Amino acid sequence: MLKKIVGTAGTRLLNAAVNLVILLLITNKIGSEGFGVIALIMVDITVIQMFIDLLAGSALIYFSSRANAGQLLFPAYLWIGVVILTFFLLSLFMQAVFPVVYATVIPAGYEIHILMLALLNALLITHYNLLLGREKIKVYNIIFTVQILVFLGVFLYGIFVIHDETPASYVHALYLAYGIGAILGFYTLLRTVGRLFIQGWKDVLRKVVNYGIISFSANILNVGNKRLSFYVLRYFTGLSSLGVYNAGVQLTEGLRIIGQSISLVQFSTISNTNDPGYAKHLTIKLMKFTVMLTLAALFILVALPEQVYSLLFSKDFTGVKLIIIALSPGVMALAANNIFSHYFSGLGNPKVNMRANLVGMIFTFILAFTLIPVFGYVGAAITASVSYISSVVYQYFVFKKETQTRLTDWIPVKKDLSDFVILVKDVLKKKAF
Numbered sequence: 001m002l003k004k005i006v007g008t009a010g011t012r013l014l015n016a017a018v019n020l021v022i023l024l025l026i027t028n029k030i031g032s033e034g035f036g037v038i039a040l041i042m043v044d045i046t047v048i049q050m051f052i053d054l055l056a057g058s059a060l061i062y063f064s065s066r067a068n069a070g071q072l073l074f075p076a077y078l079w080i081g082v083v084i085l086t087f088f089l090l091s092l093f094m095q096a097v098f099p100v101v102y103a104t105v106i107p108a109g110y111e112i113h114i115l116m117l118a119l120l121n122a123l124l125i126t127h128y129n130l131l132l133g134r135e136k137i138k139v140y141n142i143i144f145t146v147q148i149l150v151f152l153g154v155f156l157y158g159i160f161v162i163h164d165e166t167p168a169s170y171v172h173a174l175y176l177a178y179g180i181g182a183i184l185g186f187y188t189l190l191r192t193v194g195r196l197f198i199q200g201w202k203d204v205l206r207k208v209v210n211y212g213i214i215s216f217s218a219n220i221l222n223v224g225n226k227r228l229s230f231y232v233l234r235y236f237t238g239l240s241s242l243g244v245y246n247a248g249v250q251l252t253e254g255l256r257i258i259g260q261s262i263s264l265v266q267f268s269t270i271s272n273t274n275d276p277g278y279a280k281h282l283t284i285k286l287m288k289f290t291v292m293l294t295l296a297a298l299f300i301l302v303a304l305p306e307q308v309y310s311l312l313f314s315k316d317f318t319g320v321k322l323i324i325i326a327l328s329p330g331v332m333a334l335a336a337n338n339i340f341s342h343y344f345s346g347l348g349n350p351k352v353n354m355r356a357n358l359v360g361m362i363f364t365f366i367l368a369f370t371l372i373p374v375f376g377y378v379g380a381a382i383t384a385s386v387s388y389i390s391s392v393v394y395q396y397f398v399f400k401k402e403t404q405t406r407l408t409d410w411i412p413v414k415k416d417l418s419d420f421v422i423l424v425k426d427v428l429k430k431k432a433f
Helices: 002-056 058-063 069-097 099-105 111-133 137-161 167-193 201-237 239-270 276-303 306-312 320-346 351-375 377-403 414-429
Strands: none
Touching (some): 002 058, 002 069, 002 111, 002 137, 002 167, 002 239, 058 069, 058 111, 058 320, 069 111, 069 201, 111 137, 111 167, 137 167, 239 320, 276 320, 276 414, 320 377, 351 377
8 A cells, every 4th residue: 555655655746846837937927816827727627526526535435445437437427517517507697697706706708718617527537436435556656747748848838938927828738738647547447348228327326425425525525615705805906916826825735745645546545445443543644744745845945045946937926925835734634634534435435524624614614804905815825714713623533433542642752653654665675756
């Protein structure tokens, strides 16, 4: 399993490096207002995906090893079409009846692009989820690497060859990256599962809906916790301020590659086991690794002087260091949240995550409309940190109650570090990369 974690971490590190290059290009070539437009586009795609996840989200990972891929793909494809059509009709309605709200959440001129990118992204994630559910971590990492390198290549072409220093260059890169990822994912899935059949898909659909409705509710709250502040910030302070905040978010969320890499394999492993004792032990061990590694990376990010950020980004992005500091407690909470969330989902109990996100959403809703109008992007960062911390505190107490875990079980000991070093050395000897 650690071999899969290290391989996934390598892929995520590459993704983080690519994202850093892209962030530098955006801040120096496109500017804060253009970055605000990009932020809204990505949030809108995330919101659409949030609804698609009802039948094409984490439920596919859980049921991938329990049903034929055709029984899962058929209703997922139908549902994706329904959701995209619904959002198209909704956008027409909002534009006619609530033009101010529409202009706040949809960047002008990008309506159709958002819908088409959401469609490609949904297909991509659907195929990825089915591969992950069958523990095809290595092939997933390869396709994901191709996807991000394609994105970088097309974006560099747009900026330096055709000199398109607008958000459109970012959008064009997304089209090709999402499209290639979706096609490669589908091709690999066919080679992995062999014959597809859809007979009995209705019975499978009922099980997916029963599982997915809870995950869907949790996802709505999760996206609300993370991205409601984007819309509120856009409304009260404008696109430029949103662009600055998004730069800080991108830098700090880049540290999530540690928790994402570990929890991705954790979820795939736990969803394929029926041993709760093993799931508990695995979660505690991985939590220690995740938190310690995230803390070390966060320390470096916070320790960098303001002058470094001023040198890297254009003058439009002064204040990024302050945003990073305000987001730091939330970054640590998100690291733990990743592990807890995948533990509960892997055991088929996503209700805990839904309730945790509900707790966080309450804080987000109250603080976003209280702090953002007064403190701008710093208020948004504080709101995010408080929301993430409240969610993970709830998850901790539920986990403690269900597993009878003691507080001392979470304290890192020397053996944890030695185990980690031994395991990494073992993986490297086997040429995990």
